[in-house]
Amino acid sequence: xxxxxxxxxxxxxxxxxxxxxxxxxxxxxxxxxxxxxxxxxxxxxxxxxxxxxxxxxxxxxxxxxxxxxxxxxxxxxxxxxxxxxxxxxxxxxxxxxxxxxxxxxxxxxxxxxxxxxxxxxxxxxxxxxxxxxxxxxxxxxxxxxxxxxxxxxxxxxxxxxxxxxxxxxxxxxxxxxxxxxxxxxxxxxxxxxxxxxxxxxxxxxxxxxxxxxxxxxxxxxxxxxxxxxxxxxxxxxxxxxxxxxxxxxxxxxxxxxxxxxxxxxxxxxxxxxxxx
Numbered sequence: 001x002x003x004x005x006x007x008x009x010x011x012x013x014x015x016x017x018x019x020x021x022x023x024x025x026x027x028x029x030x031x032x033x034x035x036x037x038x039x040x041x042x043x044x045x046x047x048x049x050x051x052x053x054x055x056x057x058x059x060x061x062x063x064x065x066x067x068x069x070x071x072x073x074x075x076x077x078x079x080x081x082x083x084x085x086x087x088x089x090x091x092x093x094x095x096x097x098x099x100x101x102x103x104x105x106x107x108x109x110x111x112x113x114x115x116x117x118x119x120x121x122x123x124x125x126x127x128x129x130x131x132x133x134x135x136x137x138x139x140x141x142x143x144x145x146x147x148x149x150x151x152x153x154x155x156x157x158x159x160x161x162x163x164x165x166x167x168x169x170x171x172x173x174x175x176x177x178x179x180x181x182x183x184x185x186x187x188x189x190x191x192x193x194x195x196x197x198x199x200x201x202x203x204x205x206x207x208x209x210x211x212x213x214x215x216x217x218x219x220x221x222x223x224x225x226x227x228x229x230x231x232x233x234x235x236x237x238x239x240x241x242x243x244x245x246x247x248x249x250x251x252x253x254x255x256x257x258x259x260x261x262x263x264x265x266x267x268x269x270x271x272x273x274x275x276x
Contacts, residue, residue, distance in 0.1 A: 007241045015135050016127040020233035023194045026142045028229025029222050030187045031208030033180060036160050040205050045098035046188045047200040049075045051105025065137060068192055072185035075101055080178040125196035125248030141190050145183050157218050195248035202252040210259040213266050228258055
């Protein structure tokens with residue numbers, strides 16, 4: 001049992017473990033909507049579009065997570081405004097704002113002489129550098145996202161699976177869609193500290209995609225996805241400790257390994273089971 005308890009004697013490992021579990025569960029639950037609605041490109045765009053907020057917060061010596069959150073909210077609102085009423089397709093609006101925000105972020109970061117050292121963890125995560133205040137902020141934002149999802153669960157389910165029924169019930173589909181964009185933006189920001197922007201989309205998509213292969217009902221899918229996300233975070237953190245590799249990469253590779261096992265062996269439609 002020493003191998004299991006040894007990492008936990010360090011305070012930074014305990015904080016990192018809690019942050020990883022929080023992010024793993026949050027990303028996995030929001031990821032179910034990403035997978036069902038085919039929003040993987042949006043998650044990737046959102047992850048990289050927050051760079052201007054990070055750079056500005058760094059230049060102003062402010063909180064990087066708050067800067068990222070501000071940028072993410074602006075991008076989410078911008079996508080909603082440009083694609084409202086179908087004047088511009090949603091994927092087109094995403095592409096325009098993603099490219100513009102990424103270019104602005106790169107321009108700002110390139111003006112910072114020490115960006116390679118100080119901002120590299122934004123790209124790849126720095127879970128072992130999670131402070132107590134970061135942990136509380138992550139927990140607070142995560143709780144707010146999950147609370148909104150719980151309150152609007154039925155409405156989100158209807159607009160995700162049956163837009164025609166949503167129109168029949170006169171649900172505010174546009175408002176709910178923009179709300180989902182905002183929740184996704186907050187989720188991406190919360191994942192910065194653990195896996196970074198480069199790998200955030202993987203934690204949104206991979207656990208949910210594995211859960212989608214096991215069940216097609218939304219609530220069970222969320223539970224399975226959350227379990228896979230939490231397990232990936234826990235196993236990945238231990239692997240990073242003992243193999244001395246980047247925590248974010250270890251977590252994502254663990255989630256990918258679980259997805260491959262499910263893809264090949266799941267009892268419903270596993271590739272190898274179909275061939276046997």
